[in-house]
Amino acid sequence: MARVLFLDLETQSQCDLPVEGLVRYAQHETTSVICMAFKFDDDAAQFWWHHEPFPPEVVEHFASGGLVVAHNAAFERHLFDYVIANDYGFEPPKLAQWRCSMTAALTSGLPAALGNAAEALGLPVGKVKEGARLIRDYCVPGHLTEFKAGDADLMQRYCETDVVVMQGLWQSARPLTDHEWAEYALNERINGRGIPVDVAMCDAVMNYADEIAADADREITELTDGVITKATQRKARDAWVLPKLTSNHLKLLTVYRKGEKKISFGKECRAALLEATDLDPRVRLYLEYVDNAGSSALKKYSVAREQEVDGRVHNCLLFNGAQTGRFSGRVLQPHNFRRDAYGENEAGAVIADILEGYEVQRPANTMARLLRSMITHEDGLYWVDWSAIEGRVAPWLADSAAGERKLDVYRAERDVYVVTAASMFSMDEDDVDAGGRQSGKIAELSLQFGGGAGALIGMARGYGVVFEDHEASDIVSRWRRANPWAEDIWSDFDKAIARAVLQPGDETVAGRLSFMVQDKYLWCQLPSERMLAYPRPLWEDYETPWGEERRGATFQMSMTPAVGEPPLRRHARGALLFQNAVQATAADILREALLAADDAGLDIILSIHDEIVGVGPYSDGEKLNEIMLRQPAWAVGLPLATGGVSSGRRYGK
Numbered sequence: 001m002a003r004v005l006f007l008d009l010e011t012q013s014q015c016d017l018p019v020e021g022l023v024r025y026a027q028h029e030t031t032s033v034i035c036m037a038f039k040f041d042d043d044a045a046q047f048w049w050h051h052e053p054f055p056p057e058v059v060e061h062f063a064s065g066g067l068v069v070a071h072n073a074a075f076e077r078h079l080f081d082y083v084i085a086n087d088y089g090f091e092p093p094k095l096a097q098w099r100c101s102m103t104a105a106l107t108s109g110l111p112a113a114l115g116n117a118a119e120a121l122g123l124p125v126g127k128v129k130e131g132a133r134l135i136r137d138y139c140v141p142g143h144l145t146e147f148k149a150g151d152a153d154l155m156q157r158y159c160e161t162d163v164v165v166m167q168g169l170w171q172s173a174r175p176l177t178d179h180e181w182a183e184y185a186l187n188e189r190i191n192g193r194g195i196p197v198d199v200a201m202c203d204a205v206m207n208y209a210d211e212i213a214a215d216a217d218r219e220i221t222e223l224t225d226g227v228i229t230k231a232t233q234r235k236a237r238d239a240w241v242l243p244k245l246t247s248n249h250l251k252l253l254t255v256y257r258k259g260e261k262k263i264s265f266g267k268e269c270r271a272a273l274l275e276a277t278d279l280d281p282r283v284r285l286y287l288e289y290v291d292n293a294g295s296s297a298l299k300k301y302s303v304a305r306e307q308e309v310d311g312r313v314h315n316c317l318l319f320n321g322a323q324t325g326r327f328s329g330r331v332l333q334p335h336n337f338r339r340d341a342y343g344e345n346e347a348g349a350v351i352a353d354i355l356e357g358y359e360v361q362r363p364a365n366t367m368a369r370l371l372r373s374m375i376t377h378e379d380g381l382y383w384v385d386w387s388a389i390e391g392r393v394a395p396w397l398a399d400s401a402a403g404e405r406k407l408d409v410y411r412a413e414r415d416v417y418v419v420t421a422a423s424m425f426s427m428d429e430d431d432v433d434a435g436g437r438q439s440g441k442i443a444e445l446s447l448q449f450g451g452g453a454g455a456l457i458g459m460a461r462g463y464g465v466v467f468e469d470h471e472a473s474d475i476v477s478r479w480r481r482a483n484p485w486a487e488d489i490w491s492d493f494d495k496a497i498a499r500a501v502l503q504p505g506d507e508t509v510a511g512r513l514s515f516m517v518q519d520k521y522l523w524c525q526l527p528s529e530r531m532l533a534y535p536r537p538l539w540e541d542y543e544t545p546w547g548e549e550r551r552g553a554t555f556q557m558s559m560t561p562a563v564g565e566p567p568l569r570r571h572a573r574g575a576l577l578f579q580n581a582v583q584a585t586a587a588d589i590l591r592e593a594l595l596a597a598d599d600a601g602l603d604i605i606l607s608i609h610d611e612i613v614g615v616g617p618y619s620d621g622e623k624l625n626e627i628m629l630r631q632p633a634w635a636v637g638l639p640l641a642t643g644g645v646s647s648g649r650r651y652g653k
Helices: 017-027 056-063 073-088 101-107 114-121 131-138 151-172 178-193 199-223 234-244 247-252 267-274 281-293 296-307 344-356 363-369 389-398 401-411 416-424 434-447 453-462 469-482 484-502 574-599 618-628
Strands: 004-012 032-040 046-049 067-070 098-100 254-257 260-263 376-386 508-510 513-518 521-525 531-535 538-543 549-556 569-571 603-608 611-615 642-650
Touching: 004 056, 004 073, 004 131, 004 151, 017 073, 017 296, 032 056, 032 073, 032 151, 046 151, 067 073, 067 151, 073 098, 073 101, 073 178, 098 101, 098 178, 101 114, 101 151, 114 151, 131 151, 178 574, 178 603, 199 281, 199 296, 199 344, 199 363, 234 281, 247 254, 247 267, 267 281, 281 296, 281 453, 296 363, 344 642, 376 618, 389 401, 389 484, 389 574, 401 416, 401 484, 416 434, 416 469, 434 453, 434 469, 453 469, 469 484, 484 508, 484 513, 484 521, 484 538, 484 549, 484 574, 521 574, 531 549, 531 574, 538 569, 574 603, 574 611, 574 618, 611 618, 618 642
Parallel strands: 004 067, 067 098
Antiparallel strands: 004 032, 032 046, 254 260, 376 611, 376 642, 508 513, 513 521, 521 531, 538 549, 549 569, 603 611
């Protein structure tokens, strides 16, 4: 078996990596390597200082095509490509040789940070605690040029320990398949192309900071009927927001400070809460307005301006960033762009006003809606999204007669919201009016993953519809009767998960998926044969969102607990893992399409949820549309549809 090389670099630069981004950092004239720790397979860790000849055995490994593992491998890859290989005179490893232990951690449902992942796994070797101080002293802008007494030895131990921990993580995480590493490599190539942005527009937007903050406060006042009038009003925020959250939502906001449990609305906690699919739409809007008041949209323009290289912003997609295998946004955070973007003509007029410095109406809202338009290319852009991808995948995964009846609605290209409303209210489809269709739409979007009356009411408010409790409960009952496949598959998932946890090693089937507990993980095998991982499953007592004590299957969450606190755990509820499976299957379809688009020579620059964006003429968009309509070999019977091709010089709706 070919040897695997594990390595870790420590570098220094006057370039601020978090602010200016990885490409600028790697290309900066002051960026240099300090040292490297490395080890082959189970051999002892070795160490190299920058003033020594570069280790020949490492160069030979690169030249032979050997695999190279690093944590957040994009960093090491860029440093070898732009700095080390040039300085020491050898060919750097090719992209296909790189493997990323952070990707392996995320794929196994573990935290991304090396130390946190090691702690979650209970690995015997932890990171050196002085690491953060060493980075501050010797790596970041303004760094020291000479080691203090004892720090050189400490730096060596820090670097060597990271390599040992990395190998332990690599051996404990789920091995990715060659197909998955090909998908990872494609994502890195897309990151390398970068997102083309309007630099002049970004510069001009920065002049509207004060107006954006004031406008966000006005929006908060309107949303909360005057209960909260400023984004900084914490007591009023707590009184208005907290009653609208479930116990699971509150866990996402829980932090520990000096051993004391507190609720925090800090940036990371807000971001985690915004990921919750069952969040009250009013709370979601409030959090977005708070981000606007803190100039969230403005920060995206600022990041684009600070990190662009030749008009492109790089490394905006994190492969397998979510536990389901979906990509996550970073840097520009494109997954958080507002969907209610302006059309190209309207956007062009507003951007012209911004470039001239004219007054802009509702600047917080306007700048947020213009984020997509910031992405532009003179050769044109095209984008295609799947229609109701999760609504199609869910009944297909159920693999039942009732699920097939739901899929027949899509196959016949009927309006699923009208069909749902007609079934719910026992009426002819021709008699369903706009209000009835709206009720059908709200029910479809909020109820297929086990949501109850609260989820329906919350979703309805986001569409300007108000349901009383008894009305919502009635609609939930009607939707479930009209969609018996849903309750059946939730129940089947509950039973399969329970059997898997209680009988480790036995495979149990639910719909088109299977579950098994093995090697300290609850595994869920998708139709694509990709595996979802839920670490350290247990059969234990847990608390329901409504405060009731029950007993069932749980798993360890990837969120990192406070120092001294036990790992966070969550009930492996059938409807929750079914939602994960639906999102994961949709992600597999996206991955297949990206690979096919790459094989077709299309210049893909971005994917956001169920949408793919490329640079080129409309005809390239038509090629992409055809690719996205192809049914994967493992998805026989799944009807796919798209919204057609959109195009323009600016990305929009």
